Amino acid sequence: MQFRSILSLAVLGAACAAASEMTLLSRDEAARRAAEAGTRLAPKGLAQTYNGPRSRVAVWIWSDKYTYRDGETVTLRWTVKQNGDLYPYTVFLYRQNNQSGKKTYFPGGGEEPTDIHGRTARDGFQPVQMESVTKGVLIGAGGRFPALAMPAEYGMHTFALELRDYTGTRPLKTAYMKVGVVRGSAELSGDITSDRTLTNDTAWNLRGLVAVKNGATLTIEPGTFIFGVPGTPPAVLLVTQSGKIRARGTRARPIVMTSGLPIGQRNRGDWGGLILLGRAPINVPANSGGNQNAAGTFYIEGLNTTPDGQYGGDDPNWDCGTLEYVRVEFAGSILSPNNEVNSVTWGGCGKATVAHHLQASYGLDDAFEWFGGSADAKYLVGNMGRDDYLDFQLGYTGRIQYMVAFQSPDYQGNRGVEGDNSEYNAASEPYSSPVVYNATFIGSGVAGFDESNSPGIYLRRGSRGSFNNIVVTNFYSACLEIADAATQAQADAGNLTMNGVLCYNNNLRNSAPNTLEGQVTHAYSLSYARGEKGNGAGKNFLVADPLLSAPFEYNDPDFSTLFGSPVFRAGWVQPPDDGFFDQSARFLGAIGDEDWTEEWTNFFVESDLAP
Secondary structure, rough: OOOOOOOHHHHHHHHHHOOOOOOOHHHHHHHHHHHHHHHHHOOOOOHHHHHHOOOEEEEEEEEEOEEEEEOOOOOOEEEEEEEOOOOEEEEEEEEEOOOOOEEEEOOOOOOOEOOOOOOOOOOOOOEOOOEOOOEEEEEEOOOOOOOOOOOOOOOOEEEEEEEOOOOOOOOOEEEEEEEEEEEEEEOOOOOOOOOOOEEEEEEEEEEEEEEOOOOOOEEEEOOOEEOOOOOOOEEEEEEOOOEEEEEEEOOOOEEEEOOOOOOOOOOEEEOEEEEEEEHHHHOOOOOOOOOOOEEEEEEEOOOOOOOOEEEEEOOOOOOOEEEEEEEEEOOOOOOOEEEEEOOOOOOOOOOEEEEEEEEEEEEOOEEEEEOOOOOOOEEEEEEEOOOOOOOEOOOOOEEEEEEEEEEEEOOOOOOOOOOOOOOOOOOOOOOOOEEEEEEEOOOOOOOOOOOOOOOOOOEEOOEEEEEEEEEOOOOOOOOEEEOOOOHHHHOOOOEEEEEEEEEEEEHHHOOOOOOOOOOOOOOHHHHHHHOOOOOOOOOOEEEOOOEEEOOOOOOOOOEEEOOHHHHHHOOOOOOOOOOOOOOOOOOOOOOOOOOOOOOOOOOHHHHOOOO
């Protein structure tokens, strides 16, 4: 980071002789610039609404690895993109022990809030103007602060770079890096047949297929790191019908399942992924797809030769386990030809299954996929996967609220939503009929990875469902396609409905205009969106710029909306009062006034992390 000085050279030399790359602003100058920034960056009234202009700076910090033994030294780097933001900030860097909550500020190592110039509130915090930096060293050799030896405080820690207003009192933006302090590492391999707990003071190396079975429950402590070791067979954590998982992370201490390769060298498909199987209903006929399965049961993709891969049954309330604040990174390795593992898979999981605050990033296949069952999910993030982001089939009847998914031109995927009833029989029951509220799907702007036709929402094979308060933008193909006669018949019967769908800047392959006809080109789908086809169809389809704040700042995205966005005032429908949905979500898309992705997620673009 660099800063522009308004002080004299004499004052500058006294203030920061040890850090010639940093220059400072006087408090009077900072106050003047803050006022100017508020006027320039915010429409009338916005400064009062948000107590200052929204930050346009993009910033991310990362360490050289995820876990450290006590006494090992950390290198922490940062990248800053100013993006024309001249607002004066005060900058704080601290490490927080997430077990105790204790914060240690740099420099000095004390608990009193201290800005990176070593000034406290008593001294008067030092405001600065941000400048762009690429892969600079914050902590470590040649950096602003010397290398840090991690203390013997086991569990998850957070490095946080905090940008506050020029007075130093109000945080405006924070960049986070989660690391673990561990006693050592241990291998996780073979079957788990009795209750076991993975503690956060150990780095766990997942090797091969690990099946939780025979009545065992696998408990994972908050703040635990699990590393999928690349190899054949790929590392997969499989929770069978006879097992359970209790993975309860928190916002401060998410559970991280990631690649075993070094940061900067990881890629999609480095390891398998996470699979949960249960006994909730699915709609597969007997002996489907060349398998010897009973009706209503099936084998999960890639595991059709082992009883451990079986799912489906007659218990709609089946409990596959609990996933809370879990990140799954760089998963999707190939189990067998044309059978990649999704980042997170549920097969035949029922209503008692818990899933919220999950992130699936850089998967080789789908981010999240449900094969039948009725499991609900909330607060989902999918990014940079190679295939689809919300995928369901084989009689899935669950509820989903709050999901954001995005791709980039360098890490393109396929569809935002791919929904099927059944590839084996489009009329199989129970029908796939999920209820979805409040999702944002952002395409890569280029052709799908391996699907030439990759609309934002793609429904086929007799799917039913209810899709509400959805934003679809930047897809190379169209916004929506209701693909075949079997699915169109469900729409005509009122079993497939959409209400509050905003389409913008899709169909980029045809440089299409932002009109309904430009955004939805498939003949039946356009008639549906207009309200000419379908029973109860065409409610609140609109074409408008959602005014997302910074959706294409891929390392540091902001999916909230700018002042004047239509998502709060046009087309939204209130979710039902059924005990699951948040009825306060009176907006289109995934993010309203509160950014629920804050802190526990990780959006780093791997190629931007290599030294």
